[in-house]
Amino acid sequence: MKQYSDVISAYVIMLGLIILVGFLQSWSMALSILCFCLISAVMTMGANIQWGYAGLINFGIMGYTALGGLAAVLVSVPPVKEAWQAGGLQMVICALIIASMVFSIRFILNKYKKSSNRNYIIAFVIIVGLIFLRLISGPSIHLIESVNPATTGFLGGMGLPIVFSWIVGAFFAGALAYVIGKIALGLRADYLAIATLLISEIVIAVIKHEDWLTRGVKNVIGLKRPVPYEIDLQTKQWFINLVEKFNQGALNLVTDVLEREQLLKQLVIDGSTVFVKLCYVGLFSIVVIILLIVTQKALYSPWGRMMRAIRDNDEAANAMGKNVVKQHLLIFVLGSAVVGIAGAMMVTYDGLFTPGSYRPMRYTFLIWVMVIVGGSGNNFGAILGGFAVWFLWIEAAPASLYLINLFTSGLEETNALRIHLINSIPYFRLLVMGTSLLLVMRYKPKGILPEKIKHI
């Protein structure tokens, strides 16, 4: 128990802070912070699998998050029948062409020795394939996008419950990671970082501009929820009774019947948002706990020891007969798949998919700050990092507003400097993030909860 004391105290402080937000600001706010903390925790666990276990830098987190989000759209939105009739068949043919291109290139790679002729043949296959793709897809994309463009204009999805997308998102992200890993994993650490960063930008560019698949920057809104809607809850008798029970004390103070009715109504409305968010917290917690158990087991299994050996000295591990390349690829895929789950969870929570909002600052670098601050190589540390940094990210704005008001209290309300500072509050969070990252790297380079290795 003693060895876990720092973990427990860190988590108690964290939860205490969130509860404090509940008392000081509002419970709805506290719960939405908690929800995003849990989503961030899943992301950091994914990044931690890659960086902490295997020492692989992945700056492409944004790309996997977006793919997870895309999975949520493709799973939950009902199919658009007219669009399928207009150009669905052609798109399927295009998919087949891409598949046959991949297989023929693989075949050529396996069959022939390395030579310039082989490269020419591959280039030829790619160019011919691209021309066919352009010719077949061009008109049908136009047809699909012109089917009721204000609301649909895309092929739609499968119309399944959105929770399935968490698994599908993992598969999407894992598949992308497999391709990227095959291409880029041989690179040196900092090259790998840049390459993954750029590849994730390509992924975002595709998602943004292939409207027939994703609706692009027109966004997909109104995704179905896995939890009840507030409006439905407010009319349910059992829920009203529940709220009444919870707030017995406050309700009893009011004697007037009409006033009591009013108060109850307000309480039910407030309660419904809290209840919905609680449902999300429950769902997300299940994911986090399952992932935590699995990753913890993996970390202390022979496989985890092998990964640490590869991370700390890949040449020695290679000499011991471990297949470093294969294990790197495996862990790259696994970590990215976890990030894909988080991406799908986030879109589920938001209920909308906005490709334009995926930016590297928020979805790649912030996640890295979480991993480094929390403690790489330690799952509890990674989760804590997700919680703490997200909390800071949100609460930096009110905190800096308070500080600015404090320091400029000598100045007048209309002072230009004061107004300027108050207008630029959202950017103080970047300052807070940067300095906290720099401070942690300087004085606690292994993070708040450093990696613990049991020496036998």
Next chain:
Amino acid sequence: MDFINSIVLLLNYIFVPALSYGSQLALGAIFVSLIYGILRFAYFTAGDLMSFGTMFTILFTWYFQSLGISLGVLPTALLAIPFGVIITILYVLAKDKLVFSYYRTKKSPPVMLAMVSIGTMFVTQAIVRIVIGPYDRRFFDGEKFILKANEFKEMTGLNEGLAIKSTQVITLLVTIIVVFILFWFLNKTKTGKSMRAYSDNEDLALLSGIDPKKVVMITWVIAAILATIGGTLYGLDKSFKPFTYFNNMLPIFAAAIVGGIGNPFGAFLGGYVIAFSEILITYAYKKFFVYILPESLEPEGLLQLLSTDYKFAVSFSILVIVLLFRPSGIFKGKII
């Protein structure tokens, strides 16, 4: 006549814009490459350092404008660049002293330093946004065009016009001067040679009495100069927006790696490779072929290889291809 028209068309829409955009990228790529060669880490603050330098240039420009100082037909920003450079130099040197020097003396792995540069990226970005705000700003003044499309048409009697913006010419001239001085400095002066030696082999350089502190300091100074100039030129040509500058970090990295990272001359050329391929691949060639082909063969579509939405994706794909087939970059050669 049609043939000349088609050439002018390409010059106007591809060659001139790509040349100026490439110069702006090249200046950034050179300093990223220099930092990689001498300090040995990927400097993720690159784009934001450019916006930092540009921000101060803009502030000084506004100050000069308020005093009524101007350069006539030339943009006032050119006068403000030296002041912006000085502040940027002070900023990077302070940053090195406070942040980077600790990891350098500890001989931390390059990855650690790259992470630290992400920390400074956050801080720099915050400073820029707090001081000047995240909005789009234009700070160009003076004469906008050297050659207007209409004038060109009248002059030559062609159908196609050729417009040359003064910012494009300024960009090209300044880049040529700066790059010329830089390579003269690196190849001919003692300090420059010691920098190259340090980048080639640190231990040997230290043994032969090269002062590492001086080498590092000069590298930062050069980085600050190039960042401010490159950023200001970009801002004059297009506009200043912190988010765009942060995004420019990506093609800059692509240029530096394509040119062989650690090799400033390669990075210089890499900037043009990236710029030209971005514009060549996303340009719609329909009009060009209308001029050049007989009427019966006139194309129907736009003849665009990729839509302009994928501009960034093009440069990154080139980077990925280069990484796959020539990880040391197109223009190999010695380091620095």
